[in-house]
Amino acid sequence: MRKKLNIAIVGLGFGAEFIPIYRDHPDTEMYAICQRNKKNLQSIGDHFDIKMRYSNFDELIHDDNIDAVHINSPIHLHAEQSIAALKAGKHVACTVPMATSIEECQQIVKAQQQHGKNYMMMETAVQTREFLYVKELRDKGELGRIQFLRGAHQQEMAGWPGYWEGLPPMHYATHAVSPLLALTDKEVEYVSCLGSGNISDHLTAKYGSPFAVESALFRLRDSNLAMEVTRSLFETSREYVESFDVYADKKSFEWQQLEAEDPVVFTGEKPKRVNIPDYAHFLPEPIQRYTTEGVYDSEENQHLSFTQGSGHGGSHPHLVHEFISSILEERDAFPNALTSANWTCAGLCAHESAMKNGEIVKIPIFKSQ
Numbered sequence: 001m002r003k004k005l006n007i008a009i010v011g012l013g014f015g016a017e018f019i020p021i022y023r024d025h026p027d028t029e030m031y032a033i034c035q036r037n038k039k040n041l042q043s044i045g046d047h048f049d050i051k052m053r054y055s056n057f058d059e060l061i062h063d064d065n066i067d068a069v070h071i072n073s074p075i076h077l078h079a080e081q082s083i084a085a086l087k088a089g090k091h092v093a094c095t096v097p098m099a100t101s102i103e104e105c106q107q108i109v110k111a112q113q114q115h116g117k118n119y120m121m122m123e124t125a126v127q128t129r130e131f132l133y134v135k136e137l138r139d140k141g142e143l144g145r146i147q148f149l150r151g152a153h154q155q156e157m158a159g160w161p162g163y164w165e166g167l168p169p170m171h172y173a174t175h176a177v178s179p180l181l182a183l184t185d186k187e188v189e190y191v192s193c194l195g196s197g198n199i200s201d202h203l204t205a206k207y208g209s210p211f212a213v214e215s216a217l218f219r220l221r222d223s224n225l226a227m228e229v230t231r232s233l234f235e236t237s238r239e240y241v242e243s244f245d246v247y248a249d250k251k252s253f254e255w256q257q258l259e260a261e262d263p264v265v266f267t268g269e270k271p272k273r274v275n276i277p278d279y280a281h282f283l284p285e286p287i288q289r290y291t292t293e294g295v296y297d298s299e300e301n302q303h304l305s306f307t308q309g310s311g312h313g314g315s316h317p318h319l320v321h322e323f324i325s326s327i328l329e330e331r332d333a334f335p336n337a338l339t340s341a342n343w344t345c346a347g348l349c350a351h352e353s354a355m356k357n358g359e360i361v362k363i364p365i366f367k368s369q
Helices: 014-024 038-048 057-061 075-087 102-115 129-139 174-184 201-207 285-291 316-328 337-355
Strands: 005-010 028-034 052-054 068-071 091-094 119-121 146-154 188-196 213-220 226-232 241-248 251-254 264-267 270-273
Touching: 005 014, 005 057, 005 316, 014 028, 014 038, 014 068, 014 285, 014 316, 028 038, 028 057, 038 052, 052 057, 057 075, 068 075, 068 316, 075 091, 075 102, 091 316, 102 337, 119 316, 119 337, 129 174, 129 241, 129 251, 146 174, 174 213, 174 226, 174 241, 174 337, 188 337, 213 337, 226 337, 285 316
Parallel strands: 005 028, 005 068, 028 052, 068 091, 091 119, 146 226
Antiparallel strands: 146 241, 188 213, 213 226, 241 251, 251 264, 264 270
């Protein structure tokens, strides 16, 4: 019987969603939690009966009993904490995006390669039931040759924590970028992006980003394919959507207009509404139920990220299982550090292009050493 991995979760807002999944996964122990707010730390620790509780991240990563750290901190801490945990000999899972700059992405890749621990950006969009359904169509040859892809992530972030206010839309683009790249098994080579509209001055002031919407065209490396991504965060009326469309020569898939509807699969010119199945059967039985329920099993207690967008399409237990399996099987996680860097830098470079009125910007190439 192999030893279970001891897991520590950092950040207990969105991060709390993952506590029962690690608790119930057959190969993990939900060993420790970390949050600066000591009152919340004690409350959540008591609720889930977790004895090891840290309010200091540096103390947590130097606990020799911890095998892996799952980081759910504010965006500006992702790189710093990921690098520190890798250097401390921990496997790292980190919520999106990987980092806030190209340089930080490069530093994480370097730390991962130097210290030999797994790094996985916990990108929900490549483990949703919709993504798994289209991937299945692709793998069975039912799509045929992919001709073009489109992604969108539109969300109103008013009322979220202050560090979100005025964030450039494409700095948080991985939910829209990643399913397109994962379905093509390609990376982004370069981008041209335009900003449109404007947000309030008090929002613009924080990051110097004026645009309400950023819309980008990407060329994929070593490919004749292009893809389009649209992103908005503030002051643009739209029901929440994280969507992708895939156009191929045999079949095409289009996301529904409204969340309550079903998506459409086209065969030639003939449309058909499809009810997307759940893929819980891909998971160990003890965590299968978490594709359809949140941490507290009641709407009034669930984190906004779960109730907004139908719980990230059932992706949370799939993410956990991929991260844990990659460690135990001694292989790269999907996405690994190199892929995570490309997906993140696609958005960073798109915003750079938007600030230069659509000038083409090349995405850095990240390679194994």
